[in-house]
Amino acid sequence: MKQTKRQVLPSRRRRTLRRLLIAAAALCLVNRIFLIGLLFPIQAIRQNEERTGTGRTTVICRDWAPELQWSRLTYLMGNEHVTFLTGTYLSYLGWLGDSGAVLDCSEEAALHCGLWSINQGDGKVLYVFGRIDDPAIVRLKIQGRQTVFSEEQTDQVAEETYQEWTLEQEKWMEKDGRRYFLMKTVSYEKSSWSGQDFSVTGYNKYDEMVAEEKIEEGAFTSFV
Amino acid sequence: MTRQGFMDRVLLSLTRLTAEERENVRQELEEHIEDRMEVMLEMGWKPELAEERCLEAMGDPVEIGREMAKQYRGRGWLWLGRAAVLLTVVLCIQALLGVGILFNAWDSLEARVNPQMGSRLDWTESSGQVDLRMPMGNDVLRVFRVSVGKREERRVAEIAMCAYDRWPFGIVAYDWQRYVEINPPDAEAPYRSSNGRGSCGAEYVQTYVELEPGARSLVMAYERFGESQRLEIPLPEGGEAP
Amino acid sequence: MKKNAIEHTRLLVLSLLVGEDMYGYQMIVELARRSNHTFDMKEGTLYPVLHGLEQEGFVEAYRQEAPSGRERKYYHLTRKGQGALREEKQAWERYAGAVNDVLRGGAEAEPV
Structure with a gap:
């Protein structure tokens, strides 16, 4: 029978298991x-959900954006009432999140859209995203003004360009019977760059305009 | 061969062991020789001869070392353990860097137990502590004090409330205020203003709603992301407009 | 004899620890005593066996004061070790039984 047994000397296996347990507890x-x-x-991303109050959403698509940072991931999330573009990147504190842009889709509308502009590192990325609720829409046209500010005087406009993108139905994503779209454009302009006055127009198969929405919801994230 | 020489020969094969494990082996063999020596010295052997005989009885040091090394072949375990230690250290450093978040937890707990906010009414007619809670997504909105009085020449109700996440270490969703409206039942308030303070753990807001004479209660409504909540806020008894 | 002794050393060590916890030198002494000095293994080779059993979890080790007054590393048979002992014992008994059967068979093959 065991009397007053002193401390047992651990074998490699036991020592490793103990260390793993401590690591797991610390992680939790x-x-x-x-x-x-x-x-x-x-x-x-779940933390971002908490921060914006969207509740539980599912991943619709992921985009890797190394132009901003080597580990940068942008997630398009959605549920019945929300469409949410959010992102995360890896730092020495683990994965950190950016809230991004949220669309409240609980109201009836043919089209919900928003944009998110991110400046990080040397790159600048602009996302236009949204949900298409009108089944008649088969093509989207996104229009907007991109402004480049001069390097010397950051409030002086150096260049303004009107840009247009077309997104066919094949490029859209579908989840739970709802259709979503995500467009990404990248700029390496040295000077400051912003997207303004964006609007999204939906066309049906006869090329008739069915809906037009001006983008109201936007987020601008900048890592200086 | 000396005792030291014997030990060195054995330890030569144990390069794959950690320093601690090697020392363990050395100590154990040393102790064994010690025990045997004691017996032999008691029997009357001379120390030098005894040591020689002991080492001979132990066997071939190279063979012992080789066999011993075979027993410690669990390389994988060693590195897994070291990785776990590294992860733990990194986590501790991260926790230290993020220690500020504990203040948020304090705010969150305080909001549950003892919410406080100074009244900004110019003159208070009546006031009452309440505890009315309304769910707001993953957060809770708690009305803790209702007062009636005067502010900027108007007769208003001051609703003091705080919002916090259900999990004490969680974050309150930002921007909730845009979606909360307080009105008299069946009408829109003619005047409204608010002030507030807060952190990620708990946000405090005081809203002022102008009152019609005879108003007995107000209704707070929240609508966002398909969620609709409604809370009735009774006004405190006592005192009428001067 | 030496080769066989090493093969069966695990079995011998495990069975030694059934009764009580022991340290290395004690095991050598006990082994010699029980087997009437039939097993004459090189003492140092006991330790790799012990360490191997320890790493596999069949025995546990701890340090404690020995009767001599000095501190020694004691070994204790674990549950897992008891199971291993059972298995090795069964294997040995099968082996020994087979040898006996063959020998008996040889003795019986005498003209009736």
């Missing part, structure tokens, strides 16, 4: 209480 603690040290990007 730091994730739930300090809200950092996230190992997976989706955890950061």
